[in-house]
Amino acid sequence: MGIKKRKLLGLALMAAMVSPWSLPGPATAEVFELDSVKNLYEGVSFDHDMHIEITGEDCTACHHHTAGTAPVDPLCVTCHANSPEADDPSCKSCHAKDVFDADNMKKNWDTPLLHHRNKPGLKAAYHRNCLGCHEEIGAPTGCTDCHAMTEVGEKFYNTGKYAPEPTAAGQGGGHH
Amino acid sequence: MKRLNRRSFLKGGLASGVTAAAVTGSVGKADAAGDFGGYPDSMGVLVDLTKCIGCRTCEAACNKEQNLPAPDKPFTDMSVHDEVRHGGLPRRTSEKAYTVVNKYEVEGREHPLFRKVQCNHCQEPGCLTSCFVNAYTKTPEGAVIYDPKVCVGCRTCMIACPFYIPAYSYSSPINPVVKKCIMCYDTRLKFGRPPACVEACPQQVMTFGKRKDLIDLAHKTIKSRPSLYLDHVYGEKEVGGTSWMYLTSQDAPFGEIGFDTHLGKQPIINYVKEFLAIVPMVLTIWPALFTGFHLLATRKEAKKNDESVS
Ligand code: SF4
Ligand code: SF4
Ligand code: SF4
Numbered sequence: 482m483g484i485k486k487r488k489l490l491g492l493a494l495m496a497a498m499v500s501p502w503s504l505p506g507p508a509t510a511e512v513f514e515l516d517s518v519k520n521l522y523e524g525v526s527f528d529h530d531m532h533i534e535i536t537g538e539d540c541t542a543c544h545h546h547t548a549g550t551a552p553v554d555p556l557c558v559t560c561h562a563n564s565p566e567a568d569d570p571s572c573k574s575c576h577a578k579d580v581f582d583a584d585n586m587k588k589n590w591d592t593p594l595l596h597h598r599n600k601p602g603l604k605a606a607y608h609r610n611c612l613g614c615h616e617e618i619g620a621p622t623g624c625t626d627c628h629a630m631t632e633v634g635e636k637f638y639n640t641g642k643y644a645p646e647p648t649a650a651g652q653g654g655g656h657h
Numbered sequence: 658m659k660r661l662n663r664r665s666f667l668k669g670g671l672a673s674g675v676t677a678a679a680v681t682g683s684v685g686k687a688d689a690a691g692d693f694g695g696y697p698d699s700m701g702v703l704v705d706l707t708k709c710i711g712c713r714t715c716e717a718a719c720n721k722e723q724n725l726p727a728p729d730k731p732f733t734d735m736s737v738h739d740e741v742r743h744g745g746l747p748r749r750t751s752e753k754a755y756t757v758v759n760k761y762e763v764e765g766r767e768h769p770l771f772r773k774v775q776c777n778h779c780q781e782p783g784c785l786t787s788c789f790v791n792a793y794t795k796t797p798e799g800a801v802i803y804d805p806k807v808c809v810g811c812r813t814c815m816i817a818c819p820f821y822i823p824a825y826s827y828s829s830p831i832n833p834v835v836k837k838c839i840m841c842y843d844t845r846l847k848f849g850r851p852p853a854c855v856e857a858c859p860q861q862v863m864t865f866g867k868r869k870d871l872i873d874l875a876h877k878t879i880k881s882r883p884s885l886y887l888d889h890v891y892g893e894k895e896v897g898g899t900s901w902m903y904l905t906s907q908d909a910p911f912g913e914i915g916f917d918t919h920l921g922k923q924p925i926i927n928y929v930k931e932f933l934a935i936v937p938m939v940l941t942i943w944p945a946l947f948t949g950f951h952l953l954a955t956r957k958e959a960k961k962n963d964e965s966v967s
Pocket of ligand 1: 708709710711712713714715716758771773857858859860861862
Protein backbone atom coordinates (compact mmCIF):
# COMPACT_ATOMS: atom_id res chain seq x y z
CA MET A 482 0.00 0.00 0.00
CA GLY A 483 2.87 2.33 0.78
CA ILE A 484 4.04 2.59 -2.80
CA LYS A 485 0.56 2.58 -4.24
CA LYS A 486 0.07 5.57 -6.49
CA ARG A 487 -2.63 7.70 -5.05
CA LYS A 488 -4.50 10.27 -6.94
CA LEU A 489 -4.26 13.36 -4.85
CA LEU A 490 -7.83 14.37 -5.28
CA GLY A 491 -10.47 15.69 -2.97
CA LEU A 492 -9.88 14.51 0.56
CA ALA A 493 -6.49 13.11 -0.24
CA LEU A 494 -5.36 16.47 -1.47
CA MET A 495 -6.19 18.02 1.84
CA ALA A 496 -4.33 15.28 3.62
CA ALA A 497 -1.34 15.89 1.43
CA MET A 498 -1.24 19.53 2.37
CA VAL A 499 -1.04 18.59 6.00
CA SER A 500 1.46 15.75 5.85
CA PRO A 501 2.51 14.84 2.37
CA TRP A 502 4.75 11.95 3.33
CA SER A 503 2.72 9.96 5.79
CA LEU A 504 0.84 7.84 3.33
CA PRO A 505 -1.21 5.12 4.99
CA GLY A 506 -3.51 5.64 7.88
CA PRO A 507 -6.30 8.12 8.25
CA ALA A 508 -6.34 10.26 5.16
CA THR A 509 -7.36 13.67 6.35
CA ALA A 510 -6.72 16.03 9.17
CA GLU A 511 -9.49 18.39 8.41
CA VAL A 512 -12.89 19.55 9.31
CA PHE A 513 -14.60 19.81 6.00
CA GLU A 514 -17.87 20.90 4.59
CA LEU A 515 -20.17 18.22 3.19
CA ASP A 516 -22.11 20.53 0.97
CA SER A 517 -22.60 18.95 -2.42
CA VAL A 518 -26.27 18.26 -1.76
CA LYS A 519 -27.16 21.39 0.16
CA ASN A 520 -30.43 23.04 -0.70
CA LEU A 521 -33.08 22.70 1.99
CA TYR A 522 -30.29 22.61 4.54
CA GLU A 523 -26.81 24.11 4.70
CA GLY A 524 -23.88 21.78 4.30
CA VAL A 525 -22.58 19.80 7.25
CA SER A 526 -19.34 20.78 8.86
CA PHE A 527 -17.75 17.38 9.28
CA ASP A 528 -14.90 16.74 11.67
CA HIS A 529 -13.14 13.80 10.09
CA ASP A 530 -10.49 13.56 12.78
CA MET A 531 -13.03 13.37 15.53
CA HIS A 532 -14.82 10.57 13.71
CA ILE A 533 -11.60 8.67 13.23
CA GLU A 534 -11.07 8.84 16.93
CA ILE A 535 -14.62 7.81 17.79
CA THR A 536 -14.49 4.78 15.53
CA GLY A 537 -11.16 3.73 16.95
CA GLU A 538 -9.45 4.33 13.62
CA ASP A 539 -11.68 1.73 12.04
CA CYS A 540 -12.16 3.19 8.56
CA THR A 541 -14.48 0.32 7.66
CA ALA A 542 -17.07 1.73 10.02
CA CYS A 543 -17.91 4.29 7.34
CA HIS A 544 -15.91 3.49 4.23
CA HIS A 545 -17.04 -0.11 3.70
CA HIS A 546 -14.12 -1.59 1.73
CA THR A 547 -12.63 1.50 0.08
CA ALA A 548 -10.18 2.66 2.74
CA GLY A 549 -7.90 -0.34 2.55
CA THR A 550 -9.30 -1.98 5.66
CA ALA A 551 -11.15 -5.28 5.37
CA PRO A 552 -14.94 -5.19 5.50
CA VAL A 553 -16.74 -7.04 8.29
CA ASP A 554 -20.22 -7.31 6.84
CA PRO A 555 -20.41 -10.89 5.53
CA LEU A 556 -22.34 -9.58 2.53
CA CYS A 557 -19.42 -7.39 1.46
CA VAL A 558 -16.73 -9.89 2.35
CA THR A 559 -17.93 -12.23 -0.39
CA CYS A 560 -16.42 -9.96 -3.03
CA HIS A 561 -14.37 -7.38 -1.18
CA ALA A 562 -12.35 -9.35 1.35
CA ASN A 563 -9.15 -8.28 -0.39
CA SER A 564 -10.20 -5.10 -2.10
CA PRO A 565 -7.38 -2.55 -2.17
CA GLU A 566 -7.75 1.00 -0.98
CA ALA A 567 -9.73 3.00 -3.51
CA ASP A 568 -8.04 5.78 -5.45
CA ASP A 569 -10.61 8.13 -4.02
CA PRO A 570 -12.33 6.80 -0.91
CA SER A 571 -14.58 9.83 -0.48
CA CYS A 572 -18.34 9.15 -0.32
CA LYS A 573 -19.06 11.11 -3.47
CA SER A 574 -16.67 9.13 -5.59
CA CYS A 575 -19.07 6.13 -5.42
CA HIS A 576 -22.40 7.60 -4.39
CA ALA A 577 -23.83 9.72 -7.17
CA LYS A 578 -25.01 13.17 -6.24
CA ASP A 579 -27.61 13.12 -9.00
CA VAL A 580 -28.77 9.59 -8.47
CA PHE A 581 -32.14 10.30 -10.12
CA ASP A 582 -30.66 11.69 -13.32
CA ALA A 583 -31.88 9.95 -16.44
CA ASP A 584 -28.36 8.78 -17.30
CA ASN A 585 -27.71 7.44 -13.87
CA MET A 586 -31.03 5.62 -13.71
CA LYS A 587 -30.47 4.15 -17.14
CA LYS A 588 -27.03 2.91 -16.20
CA ASN A 589 -28.43 1.54 -12.99
CA TRP A 590 -31.20 -0.51 -14.58
CA ASP A 591 -29.65 -1.36 -17.93
CA THR A 592 -26.30 -2.72 -16.81
CA PRO A 593 -26.76 -6.48 -16.85
CA LEU A 594 -25.89 -8.33 -13.65
CA LEU A 595 -25.09 -5.11 -11.83
CA HIS A 596 -24.89 -6.09 -8.20
CA HIS A 597 -25.18 -2.69 -6.49
CA ARG A 598 -28.30 -1.82 -8.40
CA ASN A 599 -29.91 0.39 -5.85
CA LYS A 600 -26.79 1.91 -4.42
CA PRO A 601 -27.95 4.98 -2.53
CA GLY A 602 -27.20 8.42 -3.91
CA LEU A 603 -24.93 10.77 -1.99
CA LYS A 604 -27.67 12.31 0.14
CA ALA A 605 -29.00 8.93 1.24
CA ALA A 606 -25.50 7.51 1.69
CA TYR A 607 -24.70 10.26 4.18
CA HIS A 608 -27.96 9.93 6.06
CA ARG A 609 -27.99 6.15 6.21
CA ASN A 610 -24.35 5.90 7.15
CA CYS A 611 -24.44 8.63 9.79
CA LEU A 612 -27.84 8.12 11.37
CA GLY A 613 -27.35 4.45 12.19
CA CYS A 614 -24.28 5.08 14.34
CA HIS A 615 -25.54 8.35 15.73
CA GLU A 616 -28.64 6.59 16.98
CA GLU A 617 -26.61 3.75 18.45
CA ILE A 618 -24.13 5.85 20.37
CA GLY A 619 -26.48 8.65 21.32
CA ALA A 620 -24.97 11.22 18.94
CA PRO A 621 -27.28 13.89 17.49
CA THR A 622 -30.02 12.65 15.14
CA GLY A 623 -32.26 15.70 14.66
CA CYS A 624 -32.15 17.29 11.20
CA THR A 625 -30.98 20.67 12.44
CA ASP A 626 -28.50 19.10 14.86
CA CYS A 627 -26.16 18.61 11.91
CA HIS A 628 -27.22 21.20 9.37
CA ALA A 629 -29.08 24.48 9.65
CA MET A 630 -32.20 24.85 7.56
CA THR A 631 -32.01 27.33 4.70
CA GLU A 632 -34.77 29.71 3.76
CA VAL A 633 -35.58 27.43 0.84
CA GLY A 634 -36.00 24.72 3.44
CA GLU A 635 -38.27 26.80 5.63
CA LYS A 636 -40.53 27.42 2.69
CA PHE A 637 -40.45 23.76 1.68
CA TYR A 638 -41.31 22.49 5.17
CA ASN A 639 -43.75 25.35 5.92
CA THR A 640 -41.82 26.21 9.02
CA GLY A 641 -39.97 29.16 10.55
CA LYS A 642 -41.23 32.30 8.91
CA TYR A 643 -43.35 30.20 6.56
CA ALA A 644 -45.12 28.34 9.37
CA PRO A 645 -48.91 28.15 9.04
CA GLU A 646 -51.01 30.40 11.22
CA PRO A 647 -52.28 28.40 14.16
CA THR A 648 -55.96 27.80 13.51
CA ALA A 649 -58.70 27.73 16.09
CA ALA A 650 -59.84 24.37 14.82
CA GLY A 651 -56.41 22.86 15.35
CA GLN A 652 -55.71 20.39 12.58
CA GLY A 653 -58.87 20.28 10.52
CA GLY A 654 -57.96 18.04 7.63
CA GLY A 655 -61.53 17.20 6.73
CA HIS A 656 -61.26 13.46 7.25
CA HIS A 657 -64.42 11.49 6.92
CA MET B 658 -64.99 -6.30 8.97
CA LYS B 659 -64.41 -3.39 6.68
CA ARG B 660 -63.24 -5.65 3.94
CA LEU B 661 -66.40 -7.69 4.17
CA ASN B 662 -68.43 -4.55 4.07
CA ARG B 663 -66.76 -3.44 0.93
CA ARG B 664 -67.18 -6.73 -0.79
CA SER B 665 -70.75 -7.14 0.19
CA PHE B 666 -71.24 -3.62 -1.00
CA LEU B 667 -69.90 -4.45 -4.41
CA LYS B 668 -71.60 -7.80 -4.53
CA GLY B 669 -74.84 -6.65 -3.06
CA GLY B 670 -75.84 -4.22 -5.73
CA LEU B 671 -75.93 -1.11 -3.65
CA ALA B 672 -73.27 0.12 -6.00
CA SER B 673 -75.71 0.78 -8.72
CA GLY B 674 -73.16 2.88 -10.52
CA VAL B 675 -70.77 -0.01 -10.72
CA THR B 676 -73.42 -2.26 -12.09
CA ALA B 677 -74.69 0.21 -14.54
CA ALA B 678 -71.50 1.16 -16.23
CA ALA B 679 -70.30 -2.38 -16.51
CA VAL B 680 -73.54 -3.87 -17.79
CA THR B 681 -73.83 -1.48 -20.66
CA GLY B 682 -70.46 -2.80 -21.68
CA SER B 683 -67.91 -0.11 -21.04
CA VAL B 684 -65.72 -2.20 -23.26
CA GLY B 685 -62.69 0.01 -22.91
CA LYS B 686 -62.84 -0.22 -19.20
CA ALA B 687 -63.40 -3.95 -19.08
CA ASP B 688 -60.38 -4.36 -21.31
CA ALA B 689 -58.31 -1.95 -19.35
CA ALA B 690 -58.98 -3.54 -16.05
CA GLY B 691 -60.35 -7.05 -16.55
CA ASP B 692 -57.81 -9.81 -16.94
CA PHE B 693 -55.22 -7.44 -18.08
CA GLY B 694 -52.61 -7.65 -15.34
CA GLY B 695 -50.96 -4.31 -16.02
CA TYR B 696 -48.78 -2.80 -18.73
CA PRO B 697 -45.59 -4.85 -19.08
CA ASP B 698 -43.18 -1.91 -18.91
CA SER B 699 -45.00 0.17 -16.35
CA MET B 700 -43.03 1.89 -13.66
CA GLY B 701 -43.29 1.41 -9.94
CA VAL B 702 -41.80 2.29 -6.60
CA LEU B 703 -40.33 -0.12 -4.08
CA VAL B 704 -40.62 1.22 -0.55
CA ASP B 705 -38.16 -0.18 1.98
CA LEU B 706 -39.91 0.55 5.24
CA THR B 707 -36.90 -0.55 7.28
CA LYS B 708 -35.14 2.64 6.16
CA CYS B 709 -37.81 5.26 6.85
CA ILE B 710 -37.08 7.66 9.71
CA GLY B 711 -40.46 9.40 9.65
CA CYS B 712 -39.03 12.81 8.78
CA ARG B 713 -42.02 13.85 6.59
CA THR B 714 -39.83 15.32 3.85
CA CYS B 715 -41.84 13.28 1.35
CA GLU B 716 -45.04 14.91 2.60
CA ALA B 717 -43.56 18.37 2.11
CA ALA B 718 -42.31 17.44 -1.36
CA CYS B 719 -45.75 16.21 -2.37
CA ASN B 720 -47.39 19.33 -1.01
CA LYS B 721 -45.18 21.53 -3.20
CA GLU B 722 -45.20 19.35 -6.30
CA GLN B 723 -48.99 19.02 -6.31
CA ASN B 724 -49.65 22.63 -5.29
CA LEU B 725 -51.66 21.55 -2.29
CA PRO B 726 -52.89 24.03 0.31
CA ALA B 727 -50.57 24.94 3.18
CA PRO B 728 -50.62 22.30 5.92
CA ASP B 729 -52.19 22.91 9.30
CA LYS B 730 -48.87 22.22 11.00
CA PRO B 731 -45.32 22.61 9.69
CA PHE B 732 -43.91 19.52 8.03
CA THR B 733 -41.21 19.59 10.68
CA ASP B 734 -43.81 19.01 13.39
CA MET B 735 -43.50 15.39 14.47
CA SER B 736 -46.52 15.51 16.77
CA VAL B 737 -48.66 14.48 13.79
CA HIS B 738 -47.29 10.98 14.23
CA ASP B 739 -49.31 10.74 17.40
CA GLU B 740 -52.55 12.05 15.96
CA VAL B 741 -55.41 9.60 15.96
CA ARG B 742 -58.72 9.60 14.15
CA HIS B 743 -61.83 7.88 15.45
CA GLY B 744 -61.26 4.20 16.05
CA GLY B 745 -57.68 4.84 17.11
CA LEU B 746 -56.57 4.93 13.48
CA PRO B 747 -53.59 7.03 12.40
CA ARG B 748 -53.81 9.80 9.82
CA ARG B 749 -55.06 9.04 6.35
CA THR B 750 -54.61 10.75 3.02
CA SER B 751 -56.87 13.70 2.43
CA GLU B 752 -57.67 16.33 -0.17
CA LYS B 753 -54.91 18.41 1.41
CA ALA B 754 -52.33 15.66 1.74
CA TYR B 755 -51.90 12.98 -0.92
CA THR B 756 -49.38 11.23 1.27
CA VAL B 757 -48.93 10.90 5.02
CA VAL B 758 -46.29 9.17 7.10
CA ASN B 759 -47.56 7.25 10.10
CA LYS B 760 -45.75 5.81 13.08
CA TYR B 761 -46.23 2.31 14.42
CA GLU B 762 -44.93 1.12 17.75
CA VAL B 763 -44.59 -2.61 17.32
CA GLU B 764 -44.25 -4.81 20.35
CA GLY B 765 -40.80 -6.29 20.73
CA ARG B 766 -39.19 -3.60 18.59
CA GLU B 767 -36.91 -1.03 20.05
CA HIS B 768 -37.73 1.64 17.50
CA PRO B 769 -41.03 2.59 15.95
CA LEU B 770 -41.57 1.82 12.29
CA PHE B 771 -42.74 4.56 9.96
CA ARG B 772 -44.94 3.97 6.98
CA LYS B 773 -45.65 6.33 4.11
CA VAL B 774 -49.18 6.06 2.76
CA GLN B 775 -50.28 7.16 -0.72
CA CYS B 776 -52.16 5.66 -3.67
CA ASN B 777 -50.64 2.30 -4.55
CA HIS B 778 -51.46 2.63 -8.25
CA CYS B 779 -53.03 -0.79 -8.57
CA GLN B 780 -52.53 -2.82 -11.71
CA GLU B 781 -56.28 -3.37 -11.82
CA PRO B 782 -57.58 -0.49 -9.74
CA GLY B 783 -60.80 -0.81 -7.81
CA CYS B 784 -61.32 2.94 -8.07
CA LEU B 785 -61.14 2.80 -11.86
CA THR B 786 -63.43 -0.19 -12.29
CA SER B 787 -66.01 1.16 -9.92
CA CYS B 788 -66.20 4.61 -11.48
CA PHE B 789 -69.31 4.76 -13.63
CA VAL B 790 -68.37 7.93 -15.48
CA ASN B 791 -64.89 6.65 -16.38
CA ALA B 792 -63.04 9.43 -14.63
CA TYR B 793 -60.01 7.20 -14.01
CA THR B 794 -57.21 6.05 -16.31
CA LYS B 795 -54.35 3.64 -15.69
CA THR B 796 -51.55 5.04 -17.83
CA PRO B 797 -48.96 2.81 -19.55
CA GLU B 798 -46.38 4.34 -17.20
CA GLY B 799 -48.28 2.86 -14.27
CA ALA B 800 -50.03 5.86 -12.72
CA VAL B 801 -53.72 5.78 -11.89
CA ILE B 802 -54.90 9.27 -12.72
CA TYR B 803 -58.32 10.90 -12.94
CA ASP B 804 -60.08 13.67 -14.77
CA PRO B 805 -61.63 16.05 -12.26
CA LYS B 806 -63.84 17.48 -14.99
CA VAL B 807 -65.50 14.11 -15.42
CA CYS B 808 -65.73 13.16 -11.74
CA VAL B 809 -69.21 13.65 -10.31
CA GLY B 810 -68.09 13.26 -6.71
CA CYS B 811 -70.22 10.18 -6.04
CA ARG B 812 -67.60 8.57 -3.78
CA THR B 813 -67.96 5.09 -5.25
CA CYS B 814 -64.21 4.91 -5.77
CA MET B 815 -63.64 5.83 -2.16
CA ILE B 816 -65.56 2.75 -1.15
CA ALA B 817 -64.05 0.55 -3.85
CA CYS B 818 -60.43 1.38 -3.03
CA PRO B 819 -59.00 -1.38 -0.84
CA PHE B 820 -56.48 1.07 0.63
CA TYR B 821 -58.82 3.94 1.60
CA ILE B 822 -57.04 6.41 -0.63
CA PRO B 823 -59.37 8.68 -2.62
CA ALA B 824 -60.45 11.79 -0.76
CA TYR B 825 -62.73 14.59 -1.86
CA SER B 826 -62.37 18.26 -2.22
CA TYR B 827 -65.38 20.16 -0.98
CA SER B 828 -64.17 23.53 -2.12
CA SER B 829 -67.21 23.59 -4.34
CA PRO B 830 -70.26 22.29 -2.48
CA ILE B 831 -72.05 21.40 -5.71
CA ASN B 832 -69.21 19.61 -7.33
CA PRO B 833 -66.96 17.72 -4.94
CA VAL B 834 -64.16 16.04 -6.86
CA VAL B 835 -61.82 13.21 -6.08
CA LYS B 836 -58.30 14.09 -4.93
CA LYS B 837 -55.47 11.62 -4.62
CA CYS B 838 -51.84 10.88 -5.41
CA ILE B 839 -51.29 10.67 -9.16
CA MET B 840 -47.70 9.39 -8.95
CA CYS B 841 -46.69 12.87 -10.10
CA TYR B 842 -47.88 11.87 -13.56
CA ASP B 843 -48.28 15.32 -15.14
CA THR B 844 -45.06 16.82 -13.94
CA ARG B 845 -42.69 13.88 -13.68
CA LEU B 846 -43.72 10.31 -14.46
CA LYS B 847 -44.83 11.22 -17.98
CA PHE B 848 -41.28 12.38 -18.63
CA GLY B 849 -39.67 9.31 -17.10
CA ARG B 850 -38.77 11.06 -13.88
CA PRO B 851 -39.40 9.67 -10.39
CA PRO B 852 -42.10 11.15 -8.16
CA ALA B 853 -41.19 14.17 -6.05
CA CYS B 854 -41.53 12.29 -2.77
CA VAL B 855 -39.16 9.57 -3.99
CA GLU B 856 -36.50 12.07 -4.94
CA ALA B 857 -36.78 14.21 -1.81
CA CYS B 858 -36.38 11.41 0.73
CA PRO B 859 -33.10 11.77 2.65
CA GLN B 860 -32.91 8.03 3.24
CA GLN B 861 -33.80 6.99 -0.30
CA VAL B 862 -36.44 4.74 1.21
CA MET B 863 -38.03 4.45 -2.22
CA THR B 864 -36.55 3.00 -5.40
CA PHE B 865 -38.08 4.01 -8.71
CA GLY B 866 -37.93 1.67 -11.69
CA LYS B 867 -39.86 -0.70 -13.90
CA ARG B 868 -42.26 -2.69 -11.80
CA LYS B 869 -40.91 -5.99 -13.02
CA ASP B 870 -37.32 -4.97 -12.21
CA LEU B 871 -38.42 -3.81 -8.79
CA ILE B 872 -39.99 -7.18 -8.02
CA ASP B 873 -36.67 -8.75 -8.88
CA LEU B 874 -34.78 -6.26 -6.76
CA ALA B 875 -37.20 -6.76 -3.88
CA HIS B 876 -36.61 -10.50 -3.76
CA LYS B 877 -32.86 -10.06 -4.08
CA THR B 878 -32.91 -7.55 -1.23
CA ILE B 879 -34.82 -9.98 0.96
CA LYS B 880 -32.41 -12.77 0.08
CA SER B 881 -29.39 -10.60 0.82
CA ARG B 882 -30.50 -9.98 4.40
CA PRO B 883 -32.85 -12.80 5.30
CA SER B 884 -32.57 -12.09 9.00
CA LEU B 885 -33.70 -8.50 8.55
CA TYR B 886 -36.42 -8.62 5.92
CA LEU B 887 -39.76 -10.34 6.05
CA ASP B 888 -40.05 -12.63 3.03
CA HIS B 889 -43.05 -10.88 1.52
CA VAL B 890 -43.23 -8.16 -1.09
CA TYR B 891 -46.47 -6.39 -0.29
CA GLY B 892 -48.13 -5.32 -3.52
CA GLU B 893 -46.56 -7.93 -5.74
CA LYS B 894 -49.70 -10.04 -5.59
CA GLU B 895 -52.19 -8.15 -3.43
CA VAL B 896 -55.39 -7.20 -5.28
CA GLY B 897 -53.81 -8.28 -8.55
CA GLY B 898 -50.60 -6.32 -7.92
CA THR B 899 -49.83 -2.67 -7.25
CA SER B 900 -47.23 -0.32 -8.72
CA TRP B 901 -46.06 0.71 -5.27
CA MET B 902 -44.68 -2.22 -3.31
CA TYR B 903 -43.27 -2.60 0.17
CA LEU B 904 -40.60 -4.41 2.15
CA THR B 905 -40.72 -4.56 5.91
CA SER B 906 -38.63 -6.03 8.65
CA GLN B 907 -39.38 -9.37 10.26
CA ASP B 908 -40.16 -7.83 13.61
CA ALA B 909 -42.76 -5.53 12.08
CA PRO B 910 -44.95 -7.73 9.88
CA PHE B 911 -47.32 -5.94 7.51
CA GLY B 912 -50.39 -6.78 9.57
CA GLU B 913 -48.98 -4.83 12.49
CA ILE B 914 -48.12 -1.68 10.61
CA GLY B 915 -51.48 -0.89 9.14
CA PHE B 916 -51.42 -3.02 5.99
CA ASP B 917 -54.47 -5.12 5.20
CA THR B 918 -53.08 -8.63 4.88
CA HIS B 919 -56.43 -10.19 4.02
CA LEU B 920 -57.03 -8.57 0.68
CA GLY B 921 -56.21 -11.62 -1.40
CA LYS B 922 -54.71 -11.75 -4.85
CA GLN B 923 -57.85 -11.06 -6.81
CA PRO B 924 -58.30 -7.63 -8.31
CA ILE B 925 -61.29 -5.83 -6.87
CA ILE B 926 -62.99 -6.02 -10.27
CA ASN B 927 -63.40 -9.74 -9.92
CA TYR B 928 -65.84 -9.20 -7.11
CA VAL B 929 -67.68 -6.82 -9.33
CA LYS B 930 -67.71 -9.38 -12.13
CA GLU B 931 -69.04 -12.08 -9.85
CA PHE B 932 -71.84 -9.81 -9.00
CA LEU B 933 -72.48 -8.84 -12.59
CA ALA B 934 -73.22 -12.41 -13.53
CA ILE B 935 -76.40 -12.20 -11.51
CA VAL B 936 -77.52 -8.77 -12.55
CA PRO B 937 -80.73 -8.71 -14.58
CA MET B 938 -80.59 -6.81 -17.82
CA VAL B 939 -83.19 -4.40 -16.61
CA LEU B 940 -80.41 -2.53 -14.89
CA THR B 941 -79.12 -1.34 -18.23
CA ILE B 942 -81.37 1.63 -17.84
CA TRP B 943 -79.28 2.83 -14.95
CA PRO B 944 -76.46 4.36 -16.94
CA ALA B 945 -78.93 6.55 -18.74
CA LEU B 946 -80.22 7.68 -15.42
CA PHE B 947 -76.79 8.40 -14.09
CA THR B 948 -75.70 10.17 -17.21
CA GLY B 949 -78.76 12.28 -16.67
CA PHE B 950 -77.66 13.11 -13.16
CA HIS B 951 -74.23 13.93 -14.40
CA LEU B 952 -75.47 16.19 -17.15
CA LEU B 953 -77.72 17.90 -14.70
CA ALA B 954 -74.88 18.49 -12.32
CA THR B 955 -72.53 19.80 -14.98
CA ARG B 956 -75.25 21.94 -16.57
CA LYS B 957 -75.97 23.42 -13.22
CA GLU B 958 -72.30 24.14 -12.74
CA ALA B 959 -71.95 25.58 -16.22
CA LYS B 960 -74.97 27.76 -15.69
CA LYS B 961 -73.59 28.96 -12.45
CA ASN B 962 -70.35 29.86 -14.14
CA ASP B 963 -72.21 31.63 -16.91
CA GLU B 964 -74.08 33.64 -14.37
CA SER B 965 -70.97 34.57 -12.49
CA VAL B 966 -69.33 35.66 -15.73
CA SER B 967 -72.23 37.78 -16.95
S1 SF4 C 1 -38.91 11.37 3.36
FE1 SF4 C 1 -38.21 9.24 3.41
S2 SF4 C 1 -37.42 8.89 5.47
FE2 SF4 C 1 -38.61 10.79 5.53
S3 SF4 C 1 -40.67 10.12 6.14
FE3 SF4 C 1 -40.68 10.14 3.91
S4 SF4 C 1 -40.12 8.05 3.31
FE4 SF4 C 1 -39.57 8.27 5.48
S1 SF4 D 1 -54.84 2.35 -4.22
FE1 SF4 D 1 -57.01 2.85 -4.34
S2 SF4 D 1 -57.05 4.84 -5.37
FE2 SF4 D 1 -55.02 3.96 -5.75
S3 SF4 D 1 -55.23 2.84 -7.70
FE3 SF4 D 1 -55.62 1.35 -6.06
S4 SF4 D 1 -57.85 1.40 -5.85
FE4 SF4 D 1 -57.29 3.26 -6.95
S1 SF4 E 1 -46.08 10.28 -6.10
FE1 SF4 E 1 -46.32 12.52 -6.29
S2 SF4 E 1 -48.52 12.81 -5.85
FE2 SF4 E 1 -48.01 10.77 -5.09
S3 SF4 E 1 -47.43 11.03 -2.95
FE3 SF4 E 1 -45.51 11.16 -4.11
S4 SF4 E 1 -45.26 13.34 -4.51
FE4 SF4 E 1 -47.39 13.06 -3.91
